[in-house]
Amino acid sequence: MKNLVLPVISLVFAFVIFDIAYSELDVKARPSVHTCSGECYENYVAANGTIVEQQRAAAEAAASASPAELGQQVYASCQACHGAGGEGGIGPQLQGRDASYISTALTAYKNGETRGAQSQMMWPSAQGLSARDIDNLAAFVESL
Numbered sequence: 001m002k003n004l005v006l007p008v009i010s011l012v013f014a015f016v017i018f019d020i021a022y023s024e025l026d027v028k029a030r031p032s033v034h035t036c037s038g039e040c041y042e043n044y045v046a047a048n049g050t051i052v053e054q055q056r057a058a059a060e061a062a063a064s065a066s067p068a069e070l071g072q073q074v075y076a077s078c079q080a081c082h083g084a085g086g087e088g089g090i091g092p093q094l095q096g097r098d099a100s101y102i103s104t105a106l107t108a109y110k111n112g113e114t115r116g117a118q119s120q121m122m123w124p125s126a127q128g129l130s131a132r133d134i135d136n137l138a139a140f141v142e143s144l
Contacts, residue, residue, distance in 0.1 A: 066139070067135060067136045067139035067140075068136070068139040068140045068142075068143045069140075070136040070140075071133075071135075071136035071137040071138065071139050071140025071141070072140045074129070074133050074136055074137045074140070075137060075140050075141070077125070078091075078094075078125075078137075081121070082094050085144055086141060086144040091118060091121070092118075094141045094144065095144045096144075097141055097142065098142050099135075099138035099139055099141070099142040100138070102134075102137065102138035102141045102142070103134055103135060103138040105122075106122075106126050106129060106134045106137065106138070107126075107134060109122040109123055109125070109126035110123075110126040110127060110129060110134070
């Protein structure tokens, strides 16, 4: 009987700890899916349009935007180091740079080339840019 007491106490203790830990979880914070049909769907479409209409509108907006406007969207991830207006910070100042300079630098970073002390910080950022992103970003930076 003595040999059984310790495992039973350990098991009870484990359940108590699990119960306490689980009670601290905010289960409501988990993402959920909401299905919408009938009147709910009709109200959504009346307010927002169909999914196809939303996608078409987004594509038209992107097609009518200038390269600098599209580049501004890409630049949002550059602001942390280069500043909202390209004034510099952790990264160098970009204000006053022409599009050719920016395009050449980003292409070099994308290709893993070293262009100064902070190249290693720029390589991963440039890897995610397409050629069009680079052109748009260069147009935006030139407009700063």
